Amino acid sequence: MAVRVPAGFQALPLPIAQLSLAAVLKCGQSFRWSIFPLQISGNTPLQHVDPTHEYRLCLRDRVVCLRQSPDTLFYRSLFPTGVLGDQEQREAETLAWIRDYFQLDIDLVNLYRQWSATDPVFNRIQDRFEGIRMLRQDPFENLISFICSSNNNISRITKMVGSLCRTYSPALLHLAPPAGSDLVEEPYHPFPSPSSLAAPEVSAQLRALGFGYRADFIQKTAAMLVEAHGVNRSPKTSSEPSEEWLMTLRDKDTAAARTELLNFMGVGRKVADCVLLMSLDKREVIPVDTHVQQIATKYYGFRGPTKTGTMSPKLYEEVSSKLTAVWGDYAGWAHSVLFTSDLKSFASYGLASPSTPSTPSTPGLTPDRHSASSQDTAGIATPRDSMPKSGKRKRGGSNRSLETKTREAEIEETLVQLEAVVEDAISEGTVDLSLADRVKRRRRGTLSTR
Known part of the structure; x- marks a missing residue:
């Protein structure tokens, strides 16, 4: 197939x-990529498949723009006006970053082949x-x-991270969406540094922005890093000492790196394991929550508590x-594939489009990049055709329609989110515990009627 760049x-x-x-x-x-739909030409030759979206991420010194066709990744980098430098060297730097960020030295097709050979569940999806594949992100x-991710969903985490960048990091440059130069330019902000989040007043500012109890965790974690490692930036990397120290955790063994992370405010086992897996090269680590426990129970024969609740250290370790x-x-990588297949926004991912049966659809990407589903948390409604069929019928489940099951899952997810909102309100002192108890009782009553 010809490539049109x-x-x-x-x-x-x-x-x-x-x-x-x-x-x-x-x-x-990651929660900072801006995603834009592209206008597709109506007279595209059959031998060409043009990209459908552009993806943008603001780094410290540039904005990286990506597009993708079935067999090619297209990339470029944009810099603030007046920045001098050799264009060829810049593109080489961007390509090096892409290879590192997406860990392209790891053969994903070979990993899929290995997992499929030993795991019938993976083989089906x-x-x-x-x-x-797993990203290799900046550790800070x-x-x-992921401190923001506590009791949260993808849409809300994305908004929080965006607020952090806009409030505590000056815009690097302004760009119009790729659909046309006549559209309004938008600012692109790098992720803020530890020192910019460490000041005592940051907690109150973040609470005003809707971060709830996470505000204190963010400020105190940043302050701990700055107090321990200072703020003088490296002239070579423009990184603060605490950012460079976090990078050194890649060289520690998993247990030692996890111990260091657990010292920070708002960091429990799951958050620590997310950081270990997604930025510190600990590829075997599996972040566990109740959704991952449900996957292990339903499809991998795990025998543990049937009721969801607090994830005890013992249960966490057993699931992992x-x-x-x-x-x-590479268990953490495989887990990410199963986790993604379990997201509600990916329920029709990879299925043939009704209008073009031979073309895979790409659900989860909406025309408006700001309209991610509020239900983009890991659910338990993995597409039925993606898992092995069992000869045993689940009790009480055979006579219920797919529509009923979907509605029940939506109700449960809404109640879970409401609990999280109430918990935030409690932390702000704007609601009493009696309301939280009523919400939890309502959820238990809804679940018990199924």
């Missing part, structure tokens, strides 16, 4: 089986959910983002060990 972009041969931007940048690993951004035994050294 968009104006201003460079081309990197890369099949979607190795990297699917439509999945990786929407599945809850591999074709629909191809190209899902990753740490703060169970799934690591299935997937091996």
Whole structure:
């Protein structure tokens, strides 16, 4: 198939089986990518498949723009006006960043092949959910983002991270959406530094922005880093000492790195494991929550508590060990594929479009990049055709319609989110515990009537 390179972009041969931007940048690993639909020409030759979206991320010194066709990744970098430098060297730097950020030295197709050979569950979903790999993010951004993730969903985390950047990091440059130069330019902000979040007044400012109890965690974690490591930036990397120290955790073993992370405010086992997996090269680590426990129970024979509730350290370790035994050294990567397949916004991902049966659809990407579903948390409604069929019928489930099950899942998710909102309100002192109790009783009563 011929490759038509968009104006201003460079081309990197890369099949979607190795990297699917439509999945990786929407599945809850990173929360700062801006996603824009592209206008597709009506007279595109049959031998061409033009990209459908552009993805943008603001780094410290540039904005990286990506597009993708079935077999090619297109990239370019944009800089503030007046910045001098050799264009060829800049593109080489951007390509090096892309290779590192997406960990392209790891053969994902080979990993899928290994997991499919040993795991019938993975074997059934591999074709629909191809190209899902772990990002190698900046550790500080990753740490703060997942402190924001506590009792939260992808849409709300994205808004919080955006607020952090706009409030505590000056805009690097302004760009119009790719659909046309006549559209309004938007500012692009790098992720803020530890020192910009460490001041005592940050807590109150973040509470005013709707961060709830997470506000104190963010400010205190940033303050701990700054107090321990200082603020003098490295002339070579423009990084603060605490950011460089976090990078050194990549060289520590998993247990030692986890111990360091658990010292920070708002960092429990799950948040620590997310950071270990997504930015510190600990590829075997599986972040566990009740949704991952449900996956382990439903599809991998895990025998644990049937009622959802607090994830005890013992239960966490048992689930993690169970799934690591299935997937091996890259268990965290395999977990990400199963996790993504379980997201409600990916319920029709990879299925044929009704209008064009031979063309895979890309759900989860909406025309408005700001309208991510509020239900983009890991649910338990994995598409039925993506999992192995069992000869046993689940009690009480055979006579209920798919519509009924979907509605029940939506009700449960809404109640979970309401609980989180009430918890935030309690932390702000704007609601009493009696309301929280009523919400929880309502949820238990709804679940018990199924």
